[in-house]
Amino acid sequence: MxxxxxxxxxxxxxxxxxxxxxxxxxxxxxxxxxxxxxxxxxxxxxxxxxxxxxxxxxxxxxxxxxxxxxxxxxxxxxxxxxxxxxxxxxxxxxxxxxxxxxxxxxxxxxxxxxxxxxxxxxxxxxxxxxxxxxxxxxxxxxxxxxxxxxxxxxxxxxxxxxxxxxxxxxxxxxxxxxxxxxxxxxxxxxxxxxxxxxxxxxxxxxxxxxxxxxxxxxxxxxxxxxxxxxxxxxxxxxxxxxxxxxxxxxxxxxxxxxxxxxxxxxxxxxxxxxxxxxxxxxxxxxxxxxxxxxxxxxxxxxxxxxxxxxxxxxxxxxxxxxPAAASASAPAGQEALAQVAAICSAWAKMFTPPAPGKGHALQLQGSISAAAQKHQFSLSFLRHGNSFRLSGNIPELGEFSCGADAAGTPWMGGKNQRLFIGRGEAQPGRTAAQYITPRRYFRFQMGSSFLAALENAPEILNQYLDLQSDSLADGSRRLSLRSKNGLIAGEIVLTLDGAGQLRALAFDLGKYRGEIQVSQCLANGEVSVPADFPAGMQAQEVRQEDLLRMWAAIWEFFLEKIDP
The missing domain is CATH 3.40.50.1820 (Alpha/Beta hydrolase fold, catalytic domain)
Structure with a gap:
């Protein structure tokens, strides 16, 4: 019975x-x-x-x-x-x-x-x-x-x-x-x-x-x-x-x-x-x-x-x-899942320290449409050791540039070719993360760490994504992603070149639509960052804490967008 x-x-x-x-x-x-x-x-x-x-x-x-x-x-x-x-x-x-x-x-x-x-x-x-x-x-x-x-x-x-x-x-x-x-x-x-x-x-x-x-x-x-x-x-x-x-x-x-x-x-x-x-x-x-x-x-x-x-x-x-006969075979589309997991991992690693002697690089540009308005944007990010350089043009923020030299000294570009360098009252080990809302930063840190680890277990994505893979005539591949549980409405389409590198991303998520061209996405590769501060700008020393708080405010602005 x-x-x-x-x-x-x-x-x-x-x-x-x-x-x-x-x-x-x-x-x-x-x-x-x-x-x-x-x-x-x-x-x-x-x-x-x-x-x-x-x-x-x-x-x-x-x-x-x-x-x-x-x-x-x-x-x-x-x-x-x-x-x-x-x-x-x-x-x-x-x-x-x-x-x-x-x-x-x-x-x-x-x-x-x-x-x-x-x-x-x-x-x-x-x-x-x-x-x-x-x-x-x-x-x-x-x-x-x-x-x-x-x-x-x-x-x-x-x-x-x-x-x-x-x-x-x-x-x-x-x-x-x-x-x-x-x-x-x-x-x-x-x-x-x-x-x-x-x-x-x-x-x-x-x-x-x-x-x-x-x-x-x-x-x-x-x-x-x-x-x-x-x-x-x-x-x-x-x-x-x-x-x-x-x-x-x-x-x-x-x-x-x-x-x-x-x-x-x-x-x-x-x-x-x-x-x-x-x-x-x-x-x-x-x-x-x-x-x-x-x-x-x-x-x-x-x-x-x-x-x-x-x-x-x-x-x-x-x-x-x-039992041996019941052992699950590899799910259909395992290669595509592994590629999506590798992309998630590479993007998430941009927020983690590079491996010794290695660096991260991300170069992209595109457009985002929301509420009948279309915004163009561009972003360039290079990181190696303590040094990094981030610049671009972002809606609601405009043109910006910031970074740190090899010693970890922070700097930020301002209007009229002004360059603010955070040497004043500097304390070793102080970071912008200290001035971000702890709960929000923790959630972001954990989320990015989870995504970074996906390359070790890509099959987990089966829980969340319906994935369709299509080979294109030029040797590239198109991956269409939809949320399996319906929590995210719409579709994301990734275009990979013949080597499996992400070259374009398009999304239609109802309220937001956009297209992104990716010219470089490299995690833990051979990357060099200019050792000096940007040339041709009028330098001014400011308090380290003030500059880091400005960074934190910008970072908090973006975290609010993704984690209200």
């Missing part, structure tokens, strides 16, 4: 014409971990040639006083081949736990990447998250000590029910269930495996053990800290006692068993400022894990720069349980 849900999925969900319709799925009691059958609903959200994504809802095994919290929402990502499977029971499946603060895009990225590799994957929202909190919001979890404690028990019960759903799929081997998560999700993954014997493989990124220390340390858990501090001493002891029982360190025996089979993977950030690194080391030691990755120099949030490679690492880890 374990295939009842699976047969319904095959017979009902495998049809693209059912997009937007709600379907009722039934799982009998004998297939459920708690011995109680349940029904789940599924709605097709999105489908392409490789995977289908469904919105899943099912009742929580634990009924709370808040009705909204008693329904568990999630998303199921199925390889198209798994939808047509009528009972092979051969594929692994993965339940992904989400982070504390986020919009579930990280979980969708991992689930989608797993599904494209042939592995069904799913994530569910934990108790009191989003719609499960009702009108009270996340604060509902702090209604009382009993509610707070019950949320942890309910979260694990919900996860076991999600595993019931996964094991009921006719394509899934119930002996190949894995769990994965990042940050809070990593803690939940390693915590659950001690209470759920069906878990056969665990990948935990940026987690750790010793929940009491983690709760007391991280600024992200300040709301939890404040709640606990307001409780009576007996209730505080109840809370710490429960946390000790579900602590990943308390699951050492189960984790060691996984480790002995090579089925445990841990990833930590060397300078994690949310999960103390000593808590990470405690978990690595207690689990005797042999597959541990430390991200050098990374904090909890800068670790996102390594995300493309980490997703690829996760997929390979869980794909070890795929």
């Amino acid at each position: 374990r295939s009842v849900l699976g047969w319904l999925l095959v017979g009902l969900l495998g049809l693209s014409s059912l997009h937007g319709k709600n379907l009722l799925l039934s799982i009998p009691a004998q297939d459920c971990s708690c011995g109680e059958g349940f029904s789940a609903s599924a709605e097709l959200l999105q489908q392409d040639t490789a995977i289908s994504t469904y919105k899943i809802t099912f009742p929580s095994p634990i009924r709370t006083s808040l009705p909204e919290n008693n329904t568990v929402p999630g998303e199921l990502f199925l390889p198209r081949a798994a939808e047509d499977d009528r009972g092979s029971h051969s594929l692994p499946a993965v339940l992904v736990f989400h982070i504390l603060h986020g919009n579930y895009e990280l979980e969708r990225l991992l689930c989608g990447s797993l599904a494209r590799a042939g592995i069904p994957a799913m994530f569910c929202k934990m108790p009191y998250f989003d719609e499960r909190a009702g009108q009270a919001g996340r604060g509902a979890i702090f209604a009382s000590t009993d509610v707070f404690l019950e949320s942890f028990t309910q979260g694990q019960a919900d996860a076991r029910r999600a595993i019931d759903l996964l094991t009921s799929l006719p394509a899934v081997d119930a002996g190949k269930i894995g769990v994965a998560g990042t940050s809070l999700g990593a803690i939940l993954s390693t915590s659950l495996c001690g209470n759920e014997p069906r878990i056969r493989r665990v990948a935990a990124m940026l987690g750790g053990g010793d929940l009491r220390r983690i709760f007391s340390f991280a600024r992200e858990t300040r709301q939890f800290q404040n709640f606990i501090s307001r409780q009576t001493p007996p209730d505080q002891e109840r809370i710490w006692s429960l946390l000790a029982r579900i602590d990943p360190l308390a699951q050492a025996a189960a984790l060691q068993n996984l480790s002995r089979r090579g089925a445990l993977m841990l990833v930590f950030a060397e300078n994690d400022d949310v999960i103390p690194p000593d808590c990470a080391r405690q978990l690595a030691t207690a689990s005797a894990c042999q597959n541990v990755t430390w991200l050098p120099g990374a904090t909890h949030y800068t670790a996102i720069a390594a995300l493309p490679g980490l997703v690829k690492q996760n997929v390979a880890f869980f794909a070890a349980d795929l």
Whole structure:
């Protein structure tokens, strides 16, 4: 009877014409971990040639006083081949736990990447998250000590029910269930495996053990800290006692068993400022894990720069349980994906220091149309070591030039051939980034780091882009890109020369249209930057800080355009 849900999925969900319709799925009691059958609903959200994504809802095994919290929402990502499977029971499946603060895009990225590799994957929202909190919001979890404690028990019960759903799929081997998560999700993954014997493989990124220390340390858990501090001493002891029982360190025996089979993977950030690194080391030691990755120099949030490679690492880890015949072949258009990823990486690297002895160069010009107005622009950027030179003509800014010499001394060109040099009251190590809104600059830095790393895992772009590649008569290639999830309306068209170098970019994004000609885009190549300040201009020394603040204001202007 374990295939009842699976047969319904095959017979009902495998049809693209059912997009937007709600379907009722039934799982009998004998297939459920708690011995109680349940029904789940599924709605097709999105489908392409490789995977289908469904919105899943099912009742929580634990009924709370808040009705909204008693329904568990999630998303199921199925390889198209798994939808047509009528009972092979051969594929692994993965339940992904989400982070504390986020919009579930990280979980969708991992689930989608797993599904494209042939592995069904799913994530569910934990108790009191989003719609499960009702009108009270996340604060509902702090209604009382009993509610707070019950949320942890309910979260694990919900996860076991999600595993019931996964094991009921006719394509899934119930002996190949894995769990994965990042940050809070990593803690939940390693915590659950001690209470759920069906878990056969665990990948935990940026987690750790010793929940009491983690709760007391991280600024992200300040709301939890404040709640606990307001409780009576007996209730505080109840809370710490429960946390000790579900602590990943308390699951050492189960984790060691996984480790002995090579089925445990841990990833930590060397300078994690949310999960103390000593808590990470405690978990690595207690689990005797042999597959541990430390991200050098990374904090909890800068670790996102390594995300493309980490997703690829996760997929390979869980794909070890795929039968040989089910191993996913390279997606169609892999070469085109690699070219798009290389372009994203090269452009993003313009904002990172070049490799020793190398430099970056970007030369482009074009036009942008918006609100019935057409604007011409040009841009030239050269960077080598501490020196760089940036000049151009940009709408709303006009002609500009700025840079730094080999010693890092900043300069900026002004009207009437004036040249401002920031030597006054100079301090070594001072940069314009210090004067940009920290949150905005951080988001930009993380986004550019993520794009720069895409060349190591171009297949991730499959999650976001519909790509069409056409060869042209002159030997060049045209790549047409559209957003797969509809978040970005319109189309971007890239034109590559015979050597695969980007030469033109055209876009029509509704409000904005434009064409860009790219004469040079080179990252970590042979680049020279004029060593001296621009000649023929009237030089004037100014305070270093004043000049850097001017740079920061211009940079902030552009960041506001891309990240309001």
